[in-house]
Amino acid sequence: MPDTYVADDPAGVFPLVQLLTPEGQRVAHPEFSYDGDDDSIRDLYRDLFLMRRIDFEAHALQRHGELGLWAPAQGQEAAQIGSGRALRPQDFAFPTYREHGVALCRGVDPALLLGLFRGVELGGWDPAEHGFALYSIVIGAQTLHATGYAMGLTLDGEVGRGDPERDAAVIAYFGDGATSQGSVNEAFDWAAVFNAPVVFFCQNNQYAISASTDRQTRGPIVQRAGGFGFRGIRVDGNDVLACHAVTSAAMQKARDGEGPTLIEAYTYRMGAHTTSDDPTRYREAAEVETWKLKDPIERVKRYLLVQGTPAEFFERLEAEAEELGTHLRAACKALPEPDLAALFDAVYVEGTPELAEQKAQYIAFRDSLEPDTDDAEGSHA
Secondary structure (H helix, E strand, C coil): CCCCCCCCCCCCCCCCECCECCCCCECCCCCCCCCCCHHHHHHHHHHHHHHHHHHHHHHHHHHCCCCCCCCCCCCCHHHHHHHHCCCCCCCEEECCCCCHHHHHHCCCCHHHHHHHHHCCCCCCCCHHHHCECCCCCCCCHHHHHHHHHHHHHHHCCCCCCCCCCCCCCEEEEEEHHHHHCHHHHHHHHHHHHCCCCEEEEEEECCEECCEEHHHCCCCCHHHHHHHHCCEEEEEECCCHHHHHHHHHHHHHHHHCCCCCEEEEEECCCCCCCCCCCCHHHCCCHHHHHHHHCCCHHHHHHHHHHHCCCCHHHHHHHHHHHHHHHHHHHHHHHHCCCCCHHHHHHHCCCCCCHHHHHHHHHHHHHHHHHCCCHHHHHHHCC
């Protein structure tokens, strides 16, 4: 790979859609616009702020041994809240394991996210009730699920009728690393060939665990769409207004029966890939400091302050975040100890011989690790 290669499109062939600068200034774009008023922007700021609090609390719970793992999303709030708030009730979202903000937008109690990461369940919410599928751990698999669901919407006549209350579309979330998976490219192909009403929303946070984007691809991710025959749009993933505007347009296009769109939200993962990762081993501190200046929450706050938003608004939000933190801590502590053997019973409606064998093997392994009571007592003698 040439040393001069930069994956963020230095030639500007695919410029970023931006409506709010890091300094908090509104800017115009020739195609996309955010039509909400300042009250709606305050609502978006609330979502951003609470999403970060969810992330903070869950990270702390993991460090205190209450969760086995957590996938932080700090830095990606605008991409998730902006896109999540662009969805309608009849739409359906397929997440990875990091879409905590989208879950918030779809009405999922954040406490229900914790069970998976504690190991007591495979998912704590009803996907049909919220239009939000369970978290997908297998990288890229959800894009195929989303495409199949979207094809089903077309077959059921739920697309292109001109009824805003019924026309539906699908959105699939994934990261930059997932674009190297065959499943994602297969989903692109099927969606294009069948004109499926699906939006592929890639949060390019610069790293697939420790592999930077320039180690994964020789060109901008958004360019992939053209190879499959549909449109790709690059958006400032730290700009909640731009993410909302671009996603709204792409979802409406899908609902109208005009096929798929790929959105590359160019953002940055401020923390670790998961709590088992150490990002200081593969990226420089100076890079993180540069991206801090583009913080998705601070830019909205700057805008709101200039617009005269009173201090009481931010104080009430701080209090609400404290209540949310208390709720999450209490909910986590109320979760039972993980019974991993029970997880085998929740994979299918009816069990299979293979699962029964795997469960038996796990139980035998678990029991082999338990100390013999007599030997343990003898060792203290």
